[in-house]
Amino acid sequence: MSNPSRARLWGWGHTKPTMAEEVSVDRAGVAGAVKEAGERGILARGLGRSYGDAAQNGGGLVLHLTSDASEVVLNPTTGFVTVGAGVSIDQLLRVIVPRGFFIPVTPGTRFVTIGGAIASDIHGKNHHVDGSIGNHIESITMVLADGSTTVIGPRHNPALFWATVGGMGLTGVMLDASIRLLPVETSRMRVDTSRLADLDDLMASMSQGDDDVRYSVAWIDLVAKGRHLGRSVLSRGDHATLDELDARQGVAPLAYGPRQLASVPPLVPAMGVLNHATVAAFNEFWFRKAPSHRVGEIQGIGAFFHPLDFVGAWNRLYGTRGMVQYQFVVPFGEEQAMRTVVERLSASGAASFLAVLKRFGAANPAPLSFPRAGWTLALDLPGGSRGLDDLLHGLDRVVLDAGGRHYFAKDAHMTHEAVRRGYPRLEEWKAIRDQVDAHRVWQSDLARRLGLI
Amino acid sequence: MENALGQPQTIVLLGGTSDIGLAIVRHLLNPTTLAVVLACRNVEAGERAAAGLRSDGVVVDVVAFDGAATGTHAEFARSLSDKHGDIDVAIIAFGILGDGSETKVDCDAAAELTNINFTGVVSSTIAVANQMRRQGHGSIVMLSSVAGERVRRANPVYGATKAGIDGFAQGFGDVIAADGVHMLIVRPGFVHSKMTTGLKAQPFATTPEKVAAATVKGLRSKRRIVWAPGILRFMFIVLRHLPGPVWRRLPLG
Ligand SMILES: Cc1cc2nc3c(=O)[nH]c(=O)nc-3n(C[C@H](O)[C@H](O)[C@H](O)COP(=O)(O)OP(=O)(O)OC[C@H]3O[C@@H](n4cnc5c(N)ncnc54)[C@H](O)[C@@H]3O)c2cc1C
Ligand SMILES: NC(=O)c1ccc[n+]([C@@H]2O[C@H](COP(=O)([O-])OP(=O)(O)OC[C@H]3O[C@@H](n4cnc5c(N)ncnc54)[C@H](OP(=O)(O)O)[C@@H]3O)[C@@H](O)[C@H]2O)c1
Numbered sequence: 001m002s003n004p005s006r007a008r009l010w011g012w013g014h015t016k017p018t019m020a021e022e023v024s025v026d027r028a029g030v031a032g033a034v035k036e037a038g039e040r041g042i043l044a045r046g047l048g049r050s051y052g053d054a055a056q057n058g059g060g061l062v063l064h065l066t067s068d069a070s071e072v073v074l075n076p077t078t079g080f081v082t083v084g085a086g087v088s089i090d091q092l093l094r095v096i097v098p099r100g101f102f103i104p105v106t107p108g109t110r111f112v113t114i115g116g117a118i119a120s121d122i123h124g125k126n127h128h129v130d131g132s133i134g135n136h137i138e139s140i141t142m143v144l145a146d147g148s149t150t151v152i153g154p155r156h157n158p159a160l161f162w163a164t165v166g167g168m169g170l171t172g173v174m175l176d177a178s179i180r181l182l183p184v185e186t187s188r189m190r191v192d193t194s195r196l197a198d199l200d201d202l203m204a205s206m207s208q209g210d211d212d213v214r215y216s217v218a219w220i221d222l223v224a225k226g227r228h229l230g231r232s233v234l235s236r237g238d239h240a241t242l243d244e245l246d247a248r249q250g251v252a253p254l255a256y257g258p259r260q261l262a263s264v265p266p267l268v269p270a271m272g273v274l275n276h277a278t279v280a281a282f283n284e285f286w287f288r289k290a291p292s293h294r295v296g297e298i299q300g301i302g303a304f305f306h307p308l309d310f311v312g313a314w315n316r317l318y319g320t321r322g323m324v325q326y327q328f329v330v331p332f333g334e335e336q337a338m339r340t341v342v343e344r345l346s347a348s349g350a351a352s353f354l355a356v357l358k359r360f361g362a363a364n365p366a367p368l369s370f371p372r373a374g375w376t377l378a379l380d381l382p383g384g385s386r387g388l389d390d391l392l393h394g395l396d397r398v399v400l401d402a403g404g405r406h407y408f409a410k411d412a413h414m415t416h417e418a419v420r421r422g423y424p425r426l427e428e429w430k431a432i433r434d435q436v437d438a439h440r441v442w443q444s445d446l447a448r449r450l451g452l453i
Numbered sequence: 454m455e456n457a458l459g460q461p462q463t464i465v466l467l468g469g470t471s472d473i474g475l476a477i478v479r480h481l482l483n484p485t486t487l488a489v490v491l492a493c494r495n496v497e498a499g500e501r502a503a504a505g506l507r508s509d510g511v512v513v514d515v516v517a518f519d520g521a522a523t524g525t526h527a528e529f530a531r532s533l534s535d536k537h538g539d540i541d542v543a544i545i546a547f548g549i550l551g552d553g554s555e556t557k558v559d560c561d562a563a564a565e566l567t568n569i570n571f572t573g574v575v576s577s578t579i580a581v582a583n584q585m586r587r588q589g590h591g592s593i594v595m596l597s598s599v600a601g602e603r604v605r606r607a608n609p610v611y612g613a614t615k616a617g618i619d620g621f622a623q624g625f626g627d628v629i630a631a632d633g634v635h636m637l638i639v640r641p642g643f644v645h646s647k648m649t650t651g652l653k654a655q656p657f658a659t660t661p662e663k664v665a666a667a668t669v670k671g672l673r674s675k676r677r678i679v680w681a682p683g684i685l686r687f688m689f690i691v692l693r694h695l696p697g698p699v700w701r702r703l704p705l706g
Contacts (some may be wrong), residue, residue, distance in 0.1 A: 008633060015457035019589035019633035040587070052457055058539075058589030058633065321674075324457050384674075389458045393484045412457030415485045417510065445590075448539060449454035449462065449485075 004036075009062060012315050013051040014322030015383050015412055018058030018445055026066045027084065027175045031147040033063055034173070034441065041443030044173045046116030047088060049109060051325040052412030053445035054168055055116070060443055063173060065115065069095055071176065076100070079181050080138060085115030085174040090258075097256035097301065101181040102239065104136040108356075110258075110306045115174045120409035121166035121369040123376075125215040125305070128361040132371050134165035135364050138178040145172065145441035153178075158365075163432040166369035168408055170442045170452060171433055184239040186253040189215075189304040191237035192295045195287065199230025199342055202357065203335055203375070206234065210359050214238045215304070221283040222345045222352040222379060223276070229346050232357070233290040240298055249298065258302035258309070272319025274382055279351040321384030324412050326392060329360055330404035331374040337402035338375050341395050345379070348391050355379035367425035367432075370407040378410065389413070408446060416451045426452075454539050455590070459673035461541035462487045465533060467518060467577055468547025469493035470502050472646035473596060476661035477544050478506065480669045486511050488537045492518030492529070494547075512537075520547040520573035521565070530580035534587075542672065543581045544594040545574055548614075550648050555610050563610045570614035575621055582625070586632035592672055593629075595622040597640045599680075602689045603700065626677065637671050639664065641681040657682055 004021035022045075025033050034042060040060030048055050056062070065086030072095045073082045079101065083092055089103060090110040096102065105124045107117070118140065123132045130136075139153035142164065152161040164171045192213075196202040202218055210216045213236045220232040242253055308314055315323065330337045338357075345352060356378045363372040381388060396418050399406065405422025406414055420426060430452075440453050447453040455461045460483040466474045469491025478489055489506055491513065493499035499515040506513045514536070518529060533540060548570045555563035578593060585591030600608060601615030619638060626636030641664045643655035664681040671679035680686040692700070 006631075011457075013457060016455060016590075017633065019631075040589075053454070058454075059587050060589075322457070383457060389460060389483065392458070413460065413485070414456075415510075416487070445454055449456060 004061065007062070009045070009056045010048070011052045011055060011412070012049050013324055013383065013412055014315060014318065015324065016053055016445075018053070018056050020057050020060055020062045022062045022064065024064040024066050030063065030065070030143045030173050030175065031149065033061065034143060034145065034147045036061060037441045041441055042173075043442065043444045044085075044115055044119075044169050046086070046113030046119075047111050049112045049116065050120065050409045051323075052410065053449060054120070054409055054411075056445040057443055058445050065113075065173075065175075067091070067113070072096070074099060074101065074181075079183060080178055081181055082176055082178045083114050084176050085118075086113055088113050089117065093256060093301070096181060097184070097187050098254045100183055100185070100254055102184045104130060104180065104182050105133040106305050108306060109309050111309065114177055114179075115169075118165055118174060118177060119167060119169045121364070121366055121371070122409070123360065123371045125217045125358065127371055128210050128216065128359045129214055131361060131364055132369060134162070134366050134369060136180045137165070138180060140164060140177045141175045142172040143175060145437040145439065149175070159432050160436060162364075162366040163368075163429055165364070165366040166408075167366075167429070167433070168368070168446060168452070169444060170447055171436055172442065182239075185242045186240045186245055186249075187256040187301055188240040188245060188249060188253075189237045189299045189301060190240040190244050191235060191297045191299050191304060193233060193235050193291055193297065194293045195290050196232045196234055198227070199232070199339060202230065202232045202234060203338070206357075206359055209236070216358065218357045219286070220342070220355045220357050220377075221287055222342065222355045223280045223283050225346055230342055231287060233287060235304075237299070237304060244296075245298065256301065258300070258306070268316050268319060270320045271384070272317060272321070272382060274317050274351060274353055276349060276351040279353045282353060318382050319384075321382065323380050323383050324388065324392070325378065325380050325410040326395070327376060327378035327407040327410040328395075328399040328404050329370065329372055329374045329376040330399055330402040331372065334374070334402035334404065337398050337404065338377065340398050341377065344391070344395060344398075348387065350381050350385050350388065350391065352379045352381055367429040368408070368423060370405065370409075372405070374404065378407075408450075411446070411450075414450060419450050419452075455541040455592075456485055460485050461592075463490075463537050463539060463541045464488070465490040465492065465540050465543040465581065467492045467520065467543065467545050467581070469499045469515065469518070470495060471546035471596075472648070473641065473644055473661045473664050474544050474546030475502055475506075476665035477546075477594065477668050480665040481542060482506070482511070488512045488514060490514045490516060490533060490537065492516050494519050520577060521569045523573055523576040526577045526580040527583075530577070530584050533581075534584045539588045540581065540584055540591055542592045542594065543585070544596070545578055545581075546594075546596045548574070548596070548648075551608060551611050553608065566610050567614055570611065571617045574614075574618045578622070578625070582629050582634055585634040586629060589633045591633075592635040592637060594668055594672070595619075595636060595638045597622065597638050599640050599642050599685055599689060602640070603693050606701070623677075635672075635675055637668065637676060638678045639668050639671070639681065640678065640685070642685045644681075657685060657688070
């Protein structure tokens with residue numbers, strides 16, 4: 001265990017930092033660190049890709065699990081991998097893709113840890129067919145509040161397992177997880193792209209075609225107004241098979257080694273460079289660049305799943321006020337609520353870069369898991385936008401009235417009431433947590449803010 | 454725990470019946486707010502103020518607090534955290550103006566004024582800040598005054614206490630910044646409030662509401678100093694450097 005050092009910790013949105021004591025530990029050191037817990041408790045932190053304060057613990061201890069690729073143990077016969085919780089999806093893919101496997105769920109960035117992925121029960125473009133990451137976990141090794149180590153899974157201590165999936169680090173520190181992988185023939189994606197004129201068009205075509213494709217997601221221009229409102233680019237695909245590659249690609253079908261091309265220069269003006277004008281221009285460019293209809297294009301994993309990773313630290317483009325990410329889900333049948341949200345965002349004049357719409361499949365048994373059957377929308381907004389507070393609390397009411405909810409990993413503003421209404425199984429989760437952590441060893445800023453502890 | 458939009462959940466007002474302080478509280482109230490604590494020496498008056506703030510989901514807690522009783526401050530601040538959890542914003546708004554007698558015959562009155570406005574402010578600010586340092590976050594609003602920018606003959610003792618807490622807040626703000634705590638110094642000019650009732654308004658007189666709006670803006674953008682109204686900042690660049698004979702002849706009361 002390294003010596004604790006005082007650190008100012010932020011979420012990816014760079015909005016509300018707090019000071020904590022930070023330590024790096026390897027898996028053997030976690031139990032020892034737990035004994036150091038003071039009244040402000042302990043929290044595990046991954047790569048800090050949560051947008052709000054989920055990975056912060058003001059005044060308390062924050063644990064960083066050290067990791068390296070040697071903690072990736074693949075069994076190619078069974079297709080299971082056991083991977084250290086501090087290992088990133090980036091590190092994992094570099095080991096498993098060349099050997100013909102893919103992670104069953106990846107978020108829009110590969111710079112998240114396995115621990116962070118499970119704690120948020122992350123979803124990907126395939127949620128409508130494959131569910132979230134929790135659906136693919138065989139077991140988790142975890143250190144509990146009393147310093148003991150236990151193994152949990154959907155068949156072994158399922159209550160604690162499902163409370164840990166989506167449990168935001170508040171049930172214990174995960175050391176490793178065993179994950180069922182997806183076998184792939186190649187490291188390429190076969191992608192179909194089409195442009196759609198408006199939101200109704202988009203929702204109609206997603207409702208029809210989605211169930212036949214593994215990956216599906218749409219990008220919506222929320223800056224566009226009037227008849228362009230909701231214009232979008234729908235992208236669908238699956239892992240390319242060997243015979244879908246051309247001769248040149250077929251030479252090394254499983255080659256994988258994504259590079260980060262550029263980083264944001266260190267000097268971004270304090271007010272940021274993403275404002276209504278620049279975002280509108282970017283969105284226009286993005287929409288026009290997309291083909292009106294193209295099928296069977298072969299893309300790399302990085303281009304298809306992690307386009308933002310080509311630019312490091314892009315969040316800094318928002319300047320000192322940072323950004324807020326807003327993600328919610330509303331059930332199928334509540335399309336009108338989605339329309340209302342899109343209309344209000346467009347009318348508000350807020351500069352939303354990259355709004356992503358997707359269809360979720362069924363929820364899993366985890367009481368705090370975010371995804372449930374319905375439509376989910378995710379978007380970034382500059383943190384300093386005027387009227388943002390009223391706008392977001394207003395949208396919250398639309399979402400909650402429609403029976404929807406918001407994503408903890410992205411949240412930065414919710415009320416306690418929004419949590420209670422969105423997560424009706426909160427008390428069930430708390431009861432399980434109370435059994436394993438009566439004294440609140442596990443604490444976070446998010447947990448304090450949303451009344452989870 | 455304040456959210457990313459700068460909306461506090463827990464707000465504490467020291468000087469719980471202060472007109473300016475209550476205006477700031479009203480501007481800070483938001484859908485996430487859980488608790489407002491009005492710390493008053495006159496609890497009955499505090500209850501009347503509380504009635505105007507209560508709404509669904511917000512607990513307004515009126516507690517006894519004497520700014521002059523420095524020996525009680527540490528325990529007072531601890532009890533706030535025990536009862537309400539993390540304190541997001543604390544507004545230090547208590548103070549008295551005095552009536553000028555303290556500069557003539559009544560040195561006891563001068564000492565009392567100093568004890569409330571300076572000693573008590575310093576002591577209670579440190580007590581509250583210590584709770585925030587433990588949390589690793591929080592914001593303190595220090596109600597200073599332009600009266601401390603250049604002390605006038607109308608209120609030398611009051612002016613000196615304001616100069617004193619302003620200087621304290623600048624230096625102490627840098628100390629607690631290292632622990633994640635934000636100090637915002639607010640320097641209002643003449644404000645129409647119960648402190649100034651019956652006095653002749655000064656140039657650029659303003660209202661508690663306007664001071665509150667400027668304060669909340671300053672909190673959200675993490676400013677160090679806010680002037681209310683903003684023009685006073687430029688006025689005082691000049692006033693501070695006027696030669697003494699000219700300054701003394703200005704009609705500033
Ligand atoms: C560009 C971008 C795109 C994204 N796209 C998606 C997406 O498509 N789908 C999606 O679901 N999410 C998405 N996210 C969100 C991201 O996947 C989650 O926030 C994820 O939790 C981040 O992982 P992390 O390792 O950075 O964890 P952190 O942000 O550091 O921590 C998140 C939570 O995990 C807990 N945690 C971390 N490690 C452990 C451990 N070892 N044991 C116990 N708890 C632990 C923390 O306590 C905290 O509560 C995206 C984020 C970004 C920045
Ligand atoms: N008004 C102005 O023109 C002006 C200008 C610049 C700065 N300020 C400063 O702004 C702050 C707020 O002033 P205001 O205009 O809002 O005046 P206010 O309404 O008179 O508020 C001052 C408050 O301090 C309280 N108080 C006094 N002594 C106390 C003590 N020993 N313990 C606890 N509380 C005590 C008073 O309570 P009681 O009701 O019990 O007396 C009163 O509620 C003060 O620091 C003031 O100096 C005011």
